[in-house]
Structures are given as structure tokens and as C-alpha cells.
Amino acid sequence: MSDKKIVLTKAHLKALARYELDFADLAPGADSFDIIEDIFTLQETYQYTLRDLYAALGNLIEKDPSGEEFAENWFYPIRQLGEDFGIDAIYEKGDVSYYDQAEPGLVRGLPVTEESMFARIWDALEDFWSEAEDDDAPAGTLLENDYLGDIDWYYENCGKSLSQWQFSQWQKTCFIEEFDSDDRLDHATQAELALCRQFTDELCEMGQEEALRMKGYACYGGNRLYDCDWKASRDCMLALLEKTDDPMYANTLGYIYYYGRCTGGKPEYDKAREMFSFGAANGYYESIYKLADMYAHGYGCRKSAKAARSMYGMVYDQCYESFLNGKNSPFADAAIRMGNVYLKGIGEEKDPGRAYGYYLQAELAHRMRTARGSFYGDTTVAANIRKALDETKTQLENDFFTDSLNSPQPWLLYSLLQENNRVAVSIEKFDKYSVLRAVRVPVRAGQRVRPILLTMARLELCLLTAEIEFTLIDATYYLPSKKDGPVVIDWAEWNDEEQQVELFFDNERIGWICCSSYVVKAPKKEAPSGRKLRLISIRFQSGGRTYDYLCDDETVREGDTVVVPGYNGDTFVTVERVFEQYESELGLPSDRYKKAVKAEEPLPF
Numbered sequence: 001m002s003d004k005k006i007v008l009t010k011a012h013l014k015a016l017a018r019y020e021l022d023f024a025d026l027a028p029g030a031d032s033f034d035i036i037e038d039i040f041t042l043q044e045t046y047q048y049t050l051r052d053l054y055a056a057l058g059n060l061i062e063k064d065p066s067g068e069e070f071a072e073n074w075f076y077p078i079r080q081l082g083e084d085f086g087i088d089a090i091y092e093k094g095d096v097s098y099y100d101q102a103e104p105g106l107v108r109g110l111p112v113t114e115e116s117m118f119a120r121i122w123d124a125l126e127d128f129w130s131e132a133e134d135d136d137a138p139a140g141t142l143l144e145n146d147y148l149g150d151i152d153w154y155y156e157n158c159g160k161s162l163s164q165w166q167f168s169q170w171q172k173t174c175f176i177e178e179f180d181s182d183d184r185l186d187h188a189t190q191a192e193l194a195l196c197r198q199f200t201d202e203l204c205e206m207g208q209e210e211a212l213r214m215k216g217y218a219c220y221g222g223n224r225l226y227d228c229d230w231k232a233s234r235d236c237m238l239a240l241l242e243k244t245d246d247p248m249y250a251n252t253l254g255y256i257y258y259y260g261r262c263t264g265g266k267p268e269y270d271k272a273r274e275m276f277s278f279g280a281a282n283g284y285y286e287s288i289y290k291l292a293d294m295y296a297h298g299y300g301c302r303k304s305a306k307a308a309r310s311m312y313g314m315v316y317d318q319c320y321e322s323f324l325n326g327k328n329s330p331f332a333d334a335a336i337r338m339g340n341v342y343l344k345g346i347g348e349e350k351d352p353g354r355a356y357g358y359y360l361q362a363e364l365a366h367r368m369r370t371a372r373g374s375f376y377g378d379t380t381v382a383a384n385i386r387k388a389l390d391e392t393k394t395q396l397e398n399d400f401f402t403d404s405l406n407s408p409q410p411w412l413l414y415s416l417l418q419e420n421n422r423v424a425v426s427i428e429k430f431d432k433y434s435v436l437r438a439v440r441v442p443v444r445a446g447q448r449v450r451p452i453l454l455t456m457a458r459l460e461l462c463l464l465t466a467e468i469e470f471t472l473i474d475a476t477y478y479l480p481s482k483k484d485g486p487v488v489i490d491w492a493e494w495n496d497e498e499q500q501v502e503l504f505f506d507n508e509r510i511g512w513i514c515c516s517s518y519v520v521k522a523p524k525k526e527a528p529s530g531r532k533l534r535l536i537s538i539r540f541q542s543g544g545r546t547y548d549y550l551c552d553d554e555t556v557r558e559g560d561t562v563v564v565p566g567y568n569g570d571t572f573v574t575v576e577r578v579f580e581q582y583e584s585e586l587g588l589p590s591d592r593y594k595k596a597v598k599a600e601e602p603l604p605f
Contacts, residue, residue, distance in 0.1 A: 269300025530583025
């Protein structure tokens with residue numbers, strides 16, 4: 001092919017925009033169009049329009065190229081020339097997420113301008129291109145949506161007031177999906193919320209999955225989109241379960257039945273057991289531990305501490321692995337239940353010290369979970385963990401907590417080395433003691449170093465870490481000299497004859513440590529920080545969970561009646577406890593707590 005570049009005129013660009021030509025037609029000898037400016041030069045620019053895109057889609061269907069031809073000979077070259085085709089300018093005007101800053105009367109998320117309709121369809125082509133680049137299947141058959149129909153729809157409605165527009169199922173679905181974002185929901189206008197409710201209700205009538213899920217979980221406790229409506233939530237979940245056979249919906253139904261949400265607080269344990277059993281059979285963690293709860297108490301089933309303990313342990317073990325790998329899992333909830341096993345003696349001997357360790361794990365996991373985002377019921381989980389820790393402390397021996405723990409062997413070093421890990425070891429000598437530092441290091445370049453869950457209840461210590469530190473008492477040791485840093489080992493074992501720990505790398509002994517004691521010290525406790533807040537604990541039903549609320553009114557005392565935002569609007573409840581905490585001591589960020597106010601006379605009962 002000649003080194004001379006091919007000149008593209010405005011007529012060429014219009015023909016390309018409409019897919020009357022592709023770039024291979026204009027440069028048949030080109031190997032590829034990965035670097036478009038090496039082959040073509042533009043005489044002038046061209047403003048792509050929605051009518052051009054309409055024509056292109058029609059020609060795409062008629063020509064029916066392979067996915068590869070579509071991607072390499074047409075879409076990707078045009079994408080490289082986005083500025084010359086005016087596509088960047090279209091996106092700037094067509095970004096449906098910024099309508100609230102543009103013309104009044106427009107609603108974010110709806111393609112009701114030419115630019116926004118173009119941008120939405122172009123995004124769909126972008127997705128298609130990324131999937132079909134190496135696909136030999138005909139492009140026309142892979143384009144499933146009726147984009148031509150969507151453009152026809154736009155021109156039929158164009159010029160009408162928004163209330164007169166008729167939206168397609170696809171457009172309604174795209175709109176409501178945006179409200180899955182907490183930020184979108186929190187900042188939506190009342191007009192946007194009303195339109196989302198309208199579309200969601202219409203789509204629910206059609207049995208559309210996304211709408212049923214949206215409404216079902218919005219009504220599960222309530223949010224800005226829908227007030228709490230347990231029966232509506234239940235009906236959506238039943239429809240979703242029937243439609244998808246997904247254990248997630250069975251699990252949600254289990255909770256609704258377990259707590260009697262639709263029956264005035266009277267549990268429907270038979271239905272709950274059926275739903276949790278279905279979820280458990282599909283490996284759904286929450287269903288397994290809720291089913292275990294039922295066995296532990298004998299709710300709707302035979303009471304069996306052994307069965308409960310078995311299921312608690314199974315969930316804990318699996319969630320533990322996910323937690324160490326940085327994946328989302330209900331590890332906080334699983335650790336709470338393992339704490340309950342040893343605090344209450346569920347299928348095990350009571351052991352408050354061991355229980356305290358599990359509750360510390362739950363506290364850590366919950367804190368990490370809430371830092372990532374908001375989850376339904378987090379305030380309750382935080383309160384339950386704090387209550388469990390406080391209750392367990394009362395059952396511990398007076399000398400249970402200590403500033404340091406001594407051991408004749410470095411068990412934590414062995415833990416770091418487990419699962420074929422490598423550890424960088426260094427020892428620093430001081431006047432009366434030495435300090436051993438050990439850090440997991442990657443075996444291969446770029447490998448993620450998995451931490452261990454270090455839990456030492458007597459030190460009130462629980463953290464995810466890949467590094468440990470010991471104080472060595474009366475130590476003698478040998479480590480090879482390493483100018484470029486610590487010594488790396490891949491194994492360590494106890495030599496009983498020499499009473500020392502021997503260090504290995506690649507099956508060769510490279511060092512040893514001999515000392516009378518390995519000491520782990522408790523971390524220094526940070527002083528409470530932030531504002532000091534006044535909170536109250538209340539209970540919505542006798543024997544139910546307690547919930548914490550902020551309450552600034554210093555006249556509120558235990559036994560007083562307050563008004564709190566509950567499941568079904570404002571609710572009058574009795575204060576069970578009044579306490580103060582600094583922000584750093586709260587189980588959740590302070591803005592996640594709802595506020596309670598003192599009830600004014602006369603009371604409504």
C-alpha cells in the first residue's frame with residue numbers, strides 16, 4: 001500500500017457515519033485500522049446525528065457483517081475519530097446524569113433529547129463491539145435490541161411535554177436501574193422518585209425481574225422510593241423466587257417469615273424453615289446460620305444444639321476463608337454466632353474467653369464491612385456485638401486481660417508460614433531484650449500476600465495482618481548476614497533436643513533462635529475521639545432485638561416514651577437504656593444512626 005494518506009471528504013464521513021461505506025471500502029489494502037491517522041487524513045469534520053445513526057443501524061442489519069468486520073472495519077475506526085465526528089460533543093450534551101443542571105423539566109436517566117438517545121445507543125454498540133471483536137457470528141443477529149424502534153419512538157414523542165411521552169420497557173428498566181445506587185436515591189428529586197415508582201409499578205405488573213427486585217428490597221424496611229411495606233416486599237420476593245429459583249430471594253422471605261413482618265410480629269416459623277432450608281441447600285450462608293438459629297432455639301423444628309453447632313461451624317469456616325481473601329461475606333454474623341456457641345454452650349462447653357475472641361472478630365469484620373458501604377441491619381449487628389462483648393466481660397476471670405502474653409515457642413511465626421508462605425525475618429538487639437519482626441512476602445512477583453486473622457482475646461487484640469512482632473527474652477540466635485534486607489524463610493520447626501526454633505529456606509537450615517520466652521504485647525489503646533454523643537436503646541417488641549438511636553434531649557430517661565422512625569413510620573417506644581459514647585467508639589459512622597425525640601403528651605394510646 002502507498003505511503004500517501006487517503007483524504008476523507010465530508011461526503012466520505014457522512015457515508016461512513018451511515019455505514020453506507022466502511023473503512024475497508026476506502027482503503028482495501030490496509031492490514032488493519034488500529035492507528036487510523038496512519039492511513040487517513042480528514043479534509044474537514046462531520047457532525048454525526050441521530051438520523052445518521054438510524055441509517056447506519058439499518059445498513060448494519062442489511063449488510064449483516066461478522067462481529068469482527070463490524071468491529072475492525074467500522075466501529076473502532078469511527079471511535080478513534082470521535083472528536084472529528086462530533087461524538088464527544090454529543091456525549092457532553094447527552095449525559096443523562098446531569099439533566100438537573102441543564103434544562104428544567106428534564107429528568108436524569110431518560111433519553112428525551114436527540115443527544116441522549118444517540119449516546120445511549122452508541123454505548124450499547126460500544127458494549128457490543130467489546131464482546132464481538134473476535135466473533136465470526138453475523139453482527140445483525142447479535143444486535144438483540146430494537147434500536148431502530150427506539151429512535152422511531154423518540155421522533156414520535158419529540159416535541160411533547162414529558163408527561164405525554166410513552167416509554168418503552170427497555171427505557172423504563174434503564175431508568176429505574178439507576179436508583180440501585182444509594183447516591184442516586186439520596187439526591188433524587190421528588191419528580192424523579194415519583195416517575196421511578198410509576199415505572200417500577202408498571203414493570204412489576206409485567207413481572208419484570210429488575211422492577212420486582214427494586215420494589216421488593218425498597219419495601220423491605222423502606223427508603224426514599226417506597227415506604228416500608230412488608231406484604232409488598234413478600235409478594236415481590238415470592239414472584240422473584242418463582243421466576244428465578246434464586247436462593248437469595250428465599251433467604252429474604254425467610255427473614256420476613258422468621259420475624260413475623262406480615263403478621264404483626266408473630267413469627268411464621270414453618271414458612272421460615274422452608275425458605276431457609278431452600279437457601280441452605282443452595283449454599284447460601286445467611287440461610288444456613290438462620291436455620292441453625294432455629295435449631296438452637298427449637299423454633300418450628302426439633303431443638304438440636306448439635307445441629308446448630310455443626311451449621312454455625314460450617315458457615316464460619318467458609319466465611320473465614322472469604323474474609324482472609326478480601327471477599328465480601330457475612331463473616332461478622334458468622335463470628336457472632338460462634339461466640340454465642342461458647343458463651344451459651346450451644347453444643348460445646350461454655351468458654352467465655354474463647355467467645356470473647358469470636359466477638360472481637362465480629363467487631364473487626366463489621367467495622368470493615370460498614371467502611372465499604374451500607375447494609376440493611378448494620379446498626380442492629382453493631383449493637384449486638386457491643387452487647388455481647390460487654391456481657392462476656394462480666395463472665396471472665398478478674399485477671400483474664402493482660403498487657404502481654406508469653407510463649408515458649410513462636411506460634412504466630414508458624415501461622416505466617418502456613419500454606420507455603422514465605423516470611424522475611426529480622427532481629428534487632430537492644431540492651432535487655434531483642435525484637436523479632438516477621439512479615440509475609442510474595443512467593444512470586446505481583447502475588448497478593450494473604451493476611452492472617454490475629455486474635456488474642458486476653459490482649460483485646462484482633463486484626464488482619466501479614467506482620468507480627470515478638471519481644472525475645474534471654475535470646476541467642478543466628479541469622480545469615482543480609483545487606484539488602486531481612487532473611488527470607490519458608491519453614492520453621494522446633495528442635496526439642498536443642499530447645500530452639502530452626503529456620504529453613506528451600507529445605508536448607510539457614511538460622512536458629514533460642515530464647516526463654518516469646519512475648520506479644522497488647523496494642524496501645526487510643527483515647528476515644530470525636531464528639532461525645534448521647535444514645536438510647538429501645539425495643540420494638542417484647543423479647544425482640546434492641547436498637548440504638550441518637551437522642552440529644554438530655555431530659556430523656558430510662559422508662560420515658562420517645563418517637564423513633566420505625567418500619568411503618570413514626571413509632572412510640574419505651575427507652576430501655578441511656579448511654580454516652582464518643583464517635584470513635586460507635587459501631588457505625590454517626591450519620592448512620594437515626595434520631596429519637598421525646599414524645600409529647602397526650603400519647604396515642
